[in-house]
Amino acid sequence: MSKTIAINAGSSSLKWQLYAMPEETVLAKGLIERIGLPDSISTVKFDGRAEKQVLDIANHTQAVKILLDDLIRFEIITAYDEITGVGHRVVAGGEFFKESTVVDDEVLQKIEDLKLLAPLHNGANADGIRAFKELLPDITSVAVFDTSFHTTMPEKAYRYPLPTKYYTENQVRKYGAHGTSHQYVAQEAAKHLGRPVEELKIITAHIGNGGSITAVNGGQSVDTSMGFTPLAGLMMGTRTGDIDAAIIPYLMEHTDDLKTPADISRVLNRESGLLGISGQSSDMRDIESAMQAGNKDATLAFDMFVDRIQKYIGQYFAVLNGADAIVFTAGIGENSDLVRAAVIEGLSWFGCDILPEKNVRGAEGVISSSDAKVKVLVIPTDEELVIARDVERLKK
Numbered sequence: 001m002s003k004t005i006a007i008n009a010g011s012s013s014l015k016w017q018l019y020a021m022p023e024e025t026v027l028a029k030g031l032i033e034r035i036g037l038p039d040s041i042s043t044v045k046f047d048g049r050a051e052k053q054v055l056d057i058a059n060h061t062q063a064v065k066i067l068l069d070d071l072i073r074f075e076i077i078t079a080y081d082e083i084t085g086v087g088h089r090v091v092a093g094g095e096f097f098k099e100s101t102v103v104d105d106e107v108l109q110k111i112e113d114l115k116l117l118a119p120l121h122n123g124a125n126a127d128g129i130r131a132f133k134e135l136l137p138d139i140t141s142v143a144v145f146d147t148s149f150h151t152t153m154p155e156k157a158y159r160y161p162l163p164t165k166y167y168t169e170n171q172v173r174k175y176g177a178h179g180t181s182h183q184y185v186a187q188e189a190a191k192h193l194g195r196p197v198e199e200l201k202i203i204t205a206h207i208g209n210g211g212s213i214t215a216v217n218g219g220q221s222v223d224t225s226m227g228f229t230p231l232a233g234l235m236m237g238t239r240t241g242d243i244d245a246a247i248i249p250y251l252m253e254h255t256d257d258l259k260t261p262a263d264i265s266r267v268l269n270r271e272s273g274l275l276g277i278s279g280q281s282s283d284m285r286d287i288e289s290a291m292q293a294g295n296k297d298a299t300l301a302f303d304m305f306v307d308r309i310q311k312y313i314g315q316y317f318a319v320l321n322g323a324d325a326i327v328f329t330a331g332i333g334e335n336s337d338l339v340r341a342a343v344i345e346g347l348s349w350f351g352c353d354i355l356p357e358k359n360v361r362g363a364e365g366v367i368s369s370s371d372a373k374v375k376v377l378v379i380p381t382d383e384e385l386v387i388a389r390d391v392e393r394l395k396k
């Protein structure tokens with residue numbers, strides 16, 4: 001048995017999950033928050049226990065050291081060298097990384113270079129990679145890119161109708177995101193349907209705080225709703241999703257508080273979506289309870305959220321020329337029976353339905369009737385498992 005750790009590093013956080021491979025058993029998982037800030041918090045969960053400690057963690061290298069020492073302290077491992085592989089989630093792989101890749105100096109440099117496309121994310125991902133390289137230099141290190149799955153999109157889907165030089169000189173094109181999740185749930189859905197993924201047309205809806213929908217044809221991404229950045233596509237917790245681009249220069253000209261790219265970026269990314277419309281919360285649980293209590297703004301936020309999901313599913317019926325299944329995943333997709341029911345209710349013309357007795361919290365697998373033309377499924381996503389599997393596959 002070998003142990004592999006899956007890492008998702010953010011600018012001030014590090015989420016991790018330790019697996020026994022090839023058994024794929026989760027041995028422990030945890031989260032280190034507030035890295036670089038006073039009172040950092042490290043939580044380790046294992047054997048039904050949750051151990052939390054508050055201490056100052058200055059950087060990612062210190063965070064990794066604390067995590068490894070915790071694994072020893074809690075007797076989850078007896079020595080560092082029991083861990084033989086680490087997989088890192090990397091947000092932007094650009095056009096370069098079409099699949100998961102073993103990290104050497106050149107790959108790390110390329111991930112750094114791609115910071116241009118995801119300044120906050122790729123920088124943090126690279127910090128996480130370097131921290132592990134420093135403390136565990138000899139283990140297999142693999143980068144798993146959020147964008148790789150979408151590199152199969154045809155050019156007509158990934159290009160924007162802007163002058164070509166902005167593509168060739170500035171790399172402006174659709175890259176998409178949540179690739180590991182879309183790929184994983186499409187493959188799992190095929191298993192539930194008892195058919196090879198190569199024969200299926202599937203629309204995958206990853207609806208969490210961030211959300212994206214992908215058209216998957218024969219197991220390959222052919223279009224996805226996120227774009228050059230994760231701001232595009234669906235309405236999200238705090239992001240607008242698609243809006244008329246002309247709104248941006250208009251607001252910059254006619255408001256006093258939106259004058260710089262940073263101002264605009266803040267509003268579109270952090271103050272919009274469910275939060276912007278409800279004026280209350282970016283969290284779907286809060287929106288649902290406010291809506292049930294009769295709050296009009298929350299009801300509008302919910303209705304708009306569902307509307308955008310339906311429109312993207314409608315688009316992808318067209319892109320795929322029909323579909324065999326719609327798959328819901330991520331925080332809202334997995335847990336909100338209200339969102340699923342509202343979305344599918346408006347798509348009955350396409351041949352979808354949903355069984356109320358199956359559309360419950362914790363549902364997994366097919367939730368539509370046996371004669372539905374388009375099956376509806378709930379599949380819990382597992383991006384960490386995909387990362388651990390890729391490490392196992394690429395180990396020397």
Ligand code: ADP
Pocket residue numbers: 207208209210211237282283284285286288330331332335336337361
């Ligand atoms: P992230 O994009 O941050 O990974 P998640 O996939 O964890 O987000 O999804 C977070 C969202 O899932 C939040 O809006 C949260 O309200 C929603 N959610 C979680 N549980 C439920 C539930 N039982 N009902 C409705 N929404 C839920």
